[in-house]
Amino acid sequence: xxxxxxxxxSLLGILAMISVxxxxxxxxxxxxxxxxxxxxxxGCHGPEGKGMVRKRDRKDKKTGEYKYRKGDPMPGFEAYxxxxxxxEVYLYNQMQDIFSGKRSNGLSAAMLGIKTFIDSTAxxxxxxxxxxxxxxxx
Ligand code: HEC
Numbered sequence: 743x744x745x746x747x748x749x750x751x752s753l754l755g756i757l758a759m760i761s762v763x764x765x766x767x768x769x770x771x772x773x774x775x776x777x778x779x780x781x782x783x784x785g786c787h788g789p790e791g792k793g794m795v796r797k798r799d800r801k802d803k804k805t806g807e808y809k810y811r812k813g814d815p816m817p818g819f820e821a822y823x824x825x826x827x828x829x830e831v832y833l834y835n836q837m838q839d840i841f842s843g844k845r846s847n848g849l850s851a852a853m854l855g856i857k858t859f860i861d862s863t864a865x866x867x868x869x870x871x872x873x874x875x876x877x878x879x880x
Pocket of ligand 1: 781782783784785786787821822823824825832833834836837840846847848849850851852853855856860872873
């Protein structure tokens with residue numbers, strides 16, 4: 743093999759190794775969007791943290807008045823907060839306070855119910871990633 747061919751071949755080899763290794767580096771960073779679903783947050787805070795809300799307006803056929811509007815809470819979810827677009831640090835701090843029991847107001851007991859599951863499945867880094875993801879939803 744000519745010296746130059748050898749050099750090119752080994753350069754290609756190195757490039758191939760880098761391209762194979764790169765995705766595994768990316769996979770190491772927790773994926774806040776996927777964790778939001780995996781950690782069941784979506785079940786109470788709705789798709790993308792936008793709340794469990796009505797998808798469209800509905801009017802009363804006779805009176806023409808709105809029965810409910812798009813974005814209104816679904817029945818039973820009136821006291822569940824929307825999280826999308828809230829400040830990252832605030833979201834993270836509230837999660838910590840709810841899971842530690844420091845914040846126990848309103849319906850926080852509902853969320854405290856998943857603490858054991860969170861403790862066994864999620865790291866602090868994961869919760870930070872979820873907070874970051876939610877803060878970036880527009
Ligand atoms: C079983 C239902 C439930 C699940 C599951 C749940 N939450 Fe909550 N969460 C609540 C309720 C209810 C509140 C409001 C507590 C209150 O009234 O003080 C809340 C409050 C919060 C708050 C504070 C919001 C604010 O404006 O102060 C954050 C942040 C939050 N949840 C994040 C999450 C994340 C992230 C997950 C997933 C790891 C999650 N929650 C899973 C029910 C739930």
